[in-house]
Amino acid sequence: MEKFNDQYLIKSIRGRDDVAFKYLQVKFQDSIRHMVIEKGGTQDDAKDVFSEGLIALIRLVDREDFVLTCKLSTLVYALCKKCWEQHLEKQTAVRNYHVRKLESTPEWDFTEETDQQIYQEIFWESFKKLEKVCQEILEGYLKEISPKDIAVQLGYSYGYIRKRKSMCHNFLMKMIQGHPTFKKIKETELTLDIE
Amino acid sequence: MGDENRRLADYIYNDLSPEELVEFEMELSRNSELSEAYVLNKSVVDYLRAKIQLEEMRSDPQLEDAEKLADMAFENVSVDTEQQPAIPIGRKRNKIRSLTFAVAIAASVAILITLGVPSFMDKDLLYDRYYAPLEASDYSQRGASNVAYGSIAMGINSYLDGSYDQSIEHFSQLDSEPAVKAEVQFFSALSHLGLGQYENAQKLFESLLGDDNRYHLETLWYMSLCYMKTGQFDEAYNYLGQLEKYKGMYQKDSQSLRRKLRRLK
Secondary structure (H helix, E strand, O other): OOOOOOOHHHOOOOOEEEEEEHHEEEEEEEHHHHHHHHOOOHHHHHHHHEEEHHHHHHHHHHHOOOOOOOOOOHHHHHHHHHHHHHHHOOOOOHHHHHHHHHHHOOOHHHHHHHHHHHHHHHHHHHHHHHHHHHHHHHHHHHOOOOHHHHHHOOOOOHHHHHHHHHHHHHHHHHHHHHOHHHHHHHHHHHHHHOO | OHHHHHHHHHHHHHOOOOHHHHHHHHHHHHHHHHHHHHHHHHHHHHHHHHHHHEEEEEEHOOOOHHHHHHHHOOOOOOOEEEOOOOOOOOOOOOOOOOOOOOEEEOOOOOOOOOOOOOOOOOHHHHHHHHHOOOEEEOOOOOOHHHHHHHHHHHHHHHHHHHOHHHHHHHHHHOOOHHHHHHHHHHHHHHHHHOOHHHHHHHHHHHHHHOOOOHHHHHHHHHHHHHHHHOOHHHHHHHHHHHHHOOOOOHHHHHHHHHHHHHHHH
16 A cells, blocks of 8 residues: 655645545554454444544644644544543443343354454464564564665665564464464364354 | 465565565465465454554654644534543443332343453453343332332342342341242342352352243353352353353353353363
C-alpha cells in the first residue's frame, strides 16, 4: 500500500477524500481494535470506537485553529482512547454486552473470541522471547521500514537481513506452534472436529 | 519444507521479487498444506504489526500533545453522563423495584469483563470468566404465601445487592416453608457461591437437582461452576453436558466452558 505523509492525509481528510479514510482504516483499525479489546471491549465496540475516533478527527482537522503537533497515528490513538473512555462513562459497552447475552445471539462465539485472545498472548510472548536482533529485524519489517534501511540501522548487509528475517520468523513460528497452550487448543479443536 | 518456509516468510514480509511472487502465489493456490501454513503465519504477522504499532503509539513522547488535541476535538460535544450514571465495570445489578412481583430469577449470566488477556488456562481463570452473580428479571411468584414471599423478596434483594450474609440470614428463617423451598435453596446456594463457600453452595444445588424445579438450568450451570472451582472437573464436565442439551441462554456458554474443561482434565 502506498504511504502517505501526515500533512497530506490531513489535507485529504479536509477534502473528504475517500482514499485518506481507507488508508487510515487499513493502517490503524487493527491497533485500535487491540486497544479496545485489551481494555475489555468487544470487536463491535472496537468498530464503534474507531468510527467515532475518525469522526472526532474530522471535527478536529476542520477547526481553523488546528495544528498537528504530533504524529497522526498517535493522534488517532488518543482520539480513539478518548472515545473508549466515553463509552465506559456511558456504560454502553456493558449494557450492550448484557443485551447481547439476553438475546442469546447465536453468532456470538465466546470460545473463538477467548481462543483468539489466548493465541495473541502466545504470539506476543513468543515474539518477546526472540533474540534482540531478531526482534529488531522483524519489527523493522512490520513497521514497513525498507530492508535496506534496516540493514543500515543494524549494521548488516541487505542480503543478511533478508535471510535472517526468514530465520527469525521461522524460529518465532516454531516457538508458537510448540507452545503448550497453543498445542492444547489445537488438539481440542481436532478432537471436537472428530466428534 | 525449509526453502518453502523461507519463501513463505519472504512472501508475508513482502520480500519477494515480482517473478518470485507470481511463482509463489501459484504454488500457494496448489498446495493446501502451504496455504494452511500461510493462514497461521499471516495471522501472527498481522497481530504483531498491530500490537507493535499500538505499543509505539502508547509510548510516543508526543502522546501528551496528541491528548491535548483529542481534548479539543471533544470540546462542546455534549456527553450526557448525568442521565446515565456510571456503574463500576464487572457487574451490573438490577434492583428489584416492586415487591409485588419481585421474586426474581436471572435472565442472563454475565462474564466478568476482565482487563487484559489471560496468561494461561486454569480453573480460577475460567471461573472468573464465566461466573457472574445472577441477575433479576421480572418474575411472578406463584402460589407462595404473602409472608413467605415478602421475606424471599428481601433475601433476593440482599443477594442482588451483594449482601450475601444477609441474604443467607433471611433465607435461613424460611427453611421450613414448603411453598418457597426451591427459592430458598436456590438463592441460599447462590449466596454461598457469592461468598466463595463452594462446598455449601454445591450441597444446596445438589439437593435441588432431584426436584422438578423452575431453576433447573440455572442450578446445573452454577453447580458446574462450583465443581470446576473445587477441581472436580469430571462432574463439572458431565453437568455441563446435560445443560448443553437445552436450547437457551446457557447452551453456548456450556459448550464453550466444556471445551475449555477438556484442557484442564
